[in-house]
Amino acid sequence: MSTAATPSARYRAYVSDVSYYSGKLEAYLRYAGIDHERIEVNTDTLRNTVLPATGVMKVPAMQCPDGRWLKDTTPMMRWLDQQHGRPSIYPTDPASHFIALLIEDYADEWLWRPAMYYRWNFADSHRLLRHRLGRELSDGTRYPAAGLGWYMRWRQYLTFVRDDGIRPHNEAQVQALYRRTLAQLSQRLKDRPFLLGERPSIVDFAFFASMFRHFALDPHSAKQMIDTAPAVYAWVGRVWNAHGGNTPSHAELEDFASSDWNAIFGEISRDYLTYLDVNATAYARGEKHFDLTLGDTVYPQMAVVRYRVACREQILLAYRALTAEARAQVDLRLQASGIASWLRQAPLVVSGLAEEFVMPLQRRYPKATGLRGLKLLKGTPWDMPAPPVR
Ligand SMILES: N[C@@H](CCC(=O)N[C@@H](CS)C(=O)NCC(=O)O)C(=O)O
Incomplete structure (x- = not known):
C-alpha cells in the first residue's frame, strides 16, 4: 500500500477493534452518520501509513476524502463536528461547552489507568485480549499472531500499568476509581438516556471510550459492570446504537447545574488536576519520572507524559479564551470543587505540542527507517513527539 494512501470518496x-479511543470515535461516526471505510490496522499499516501521516503509531487516525489527515479523538471529533455536526455534540452555551471539554479530558485521560490495569493485570482479561490483539496486528503481515500477542501483553502492561505507577499497595485505589465512576454514571443515568439528556454529547463519547471497549467488554471489569451498574451497561449499548433516526436532533443538551456532577468535579479537582500539575512540573524540569501522592497513596516512578502537559495547556487556554461573563459562570459552578481557583491560578506550562491539536494535520512525519525504525520496534512512546521542523 502506498504510504500516502491516495484519497478516496x-x-x-x-x-483497532479492541481500542479505547477507536471505540470513542466509531460510536461518534455512527451517531453523526459520517460515511467512512473502516480499516482495522496491522503492524504494517501502523508503520507505513499511520506513522508517516500522523507521527505516531496510534489509533484512531482518519484520512479525509481530500487526502488530509486527522489524529487524536479530541481535536478530530471537534473538527468533524464543525464539518458535519447537525446537531452538534458540544453544548452551545460557552460555559457548558468549556465544562464539557474539561470532563472529556478527564474521562479520556484519567480512566485510562484503570482501563489498562483491568485489561492487562487480570488473567481472564489479558489472555483473551492477547489473542485478539495478536490476531488483529499480525493479520496480513509476516509476524506470528501468538508472538505478537504475547509481546503486546507485556508491552502494554509495562508501559501503561507499571510505568503508570501501579503497584500492589495502590491497586485498591485504582479499583475504587472504577467502582466510583460506575456509581457516578449510574446516578446520572437514572432518569435520562444520555449524560446530558435526550441525545448523546461529547461527554457520553468521552466516558464511552473506557466504558465500551475496556470495561464493558474485557471479562474482569465487565462482570463488575453487569453485576453492579446495569444502567451503565445499557447506556453503553445505547450510545453504540445512537443515530439520527432514534435520537431527537432538536433536543437541547442539559447544562451542568445538577448536583449529579459534583462527585465527578471532586475527582477532577482532588486527583486529576493534582496529577496534571505534578506531571507538568516534572516535564518543565526535564525529568522522565516522578512519584505522585494522592491522599495517602503513592504512585511511584510514573512516566512523565508530554501529551498530558498539552492537555493541561489546552484546558487553561480554553478557560482564558472565555469571555468574562462565561468565565464567571464557570467559576460559579466549579467554585465548590476547587476547580475554579485552579483555573484562575495554575501557571501555564508550555508543551510545544499546540500545533498537534490543529486539524487537519498540516504536515507529514518521518518514516520508521534506520535507527528510528529499530527504536520503534517497541511502538511509538506513550507521548507525542514534538512536531518535526518544516
Ligand atoms: N489522545 C489520543 C490517544 C490515542 C491512543 O493512545 N490510542 C491507543 C489505542 S486506544 C494506541 O493506539 N496505542 C498504541 C500505543 O500506544 O502504542 C486519542 O484521543 O486518539
Missing part, C-alpha cells in the same frame, strides 16, 4: 478510519 469517503473518509478512511484506521481503527
Whole structure:
C-alpha cells in the first residue's frame, strides 16, 4: 500500500477493534452518520501509513476524502463536528461547552489507568485480549499472531500499568476509581438516556471510550459492570446504537447545574488536576519520572507524559479564551470543587505540542527507517513527539 494512501470518496478510519479511543470515535461516526471505510490496522499499516501521516503509531487516525489527515479523538471529533455536526455534540452555551471539554479530558485521560490495569493485570482479561490483539496486528503481515500477542501483553502492561505507577499497595485505589465512576454514571443515568439528556454529547463519547471497549467488554471489569451498574451497561449499548433516526436532533443538551456532577468535579479537582500539575512540573524540569501522592497513596516512578502537559495547556487556554461573563459562570459552578481557583491560578506550562491539536494535520512525519525504525520496534512512546521542523 502506498504510504500516502491516495484519497478516496469517503473518509478512511484506521481503527483497532479492541481500542479505547477507536471505540470513542466509531460510536461518534455512527451517531453523526459520517460515511467512512473502516480499516482495522496491522503492524504494517501502523508503520507505513499511520506513522508517516500522523507521527505516531496510534489509533484512531482518519484520512479525509481530500487526502488530509486527522489524529487524536479530541481535536478530530471537534473538527468533524464543525464539518458535519447537525446537531452538534458540544453544548452551545460557552460555559457548558468549556465544562464539557474539561470532563472529556478527564474521562479520556484519567480512566485510562484503570482501563489498562483491568485489561492487562487480570488473567481472564489479558489472555483473551492477547489473542485478539495478536490476531488483529499480525493479520496480513509476516509476524506470528501468538508472538505478537504475547509481546503486546507485556508491552502494554509495562508501559501503561507499571510505568503508570501501579503497584500492589495502590491497586485498591485504582479499583475504587472504577467502582466510583460506575456509581457516578449510574446516578446520572437514572432518569435520562444520555449524560446530558435526550441525545448523546461529547461527554457520553468521552466516558464511552473506557466504558465500551475496556470495561464493558474485557471479562474482569465487565462482570463488575453487569453485576453492579446495569444502567451503565445499557447506556453503553445505547450510545453504540445512537443515530439520527432514534435520537431527537432538536433536543437541547442539559447544562451542568445538577448536583449529579459534583462527585465527578471532586475527582477532577482532588486527583486529576493534582496529577496534571505534578506531571507538568516534572516535564518543565526535564525529568522522565516522578512519584505522585494522592491522599495517602503513592504512585511511584510514573512516566512523565508530554501529551498530558498539552492537555493541561489546552484546558487553561480554553478557560482564558472565555469571555468574562462565561468565565464567571464557570467559576460559579466549579467554585465548590476547587476547580475554579485552579483555573484562575495554575501557571501555564508550555508543551510545544499546540500545533498537534490543529486539524487537519498540516504536515507529514518521518518514516520508521534506520535507527528510528529499530527504536520503534517497541511502538511509538506513550507521548507525542514534538512536531518535526518544516
Ligand atoms: N489522545 C489520543 C490517544 C490515542 C491512543 O493512545 N490510542 C491507543 C489505542 S486506544 C494506541 O493506539 N496505542 C498504541 C500505543 O500506544 O502504542 C486519542 O484521543 O486518539
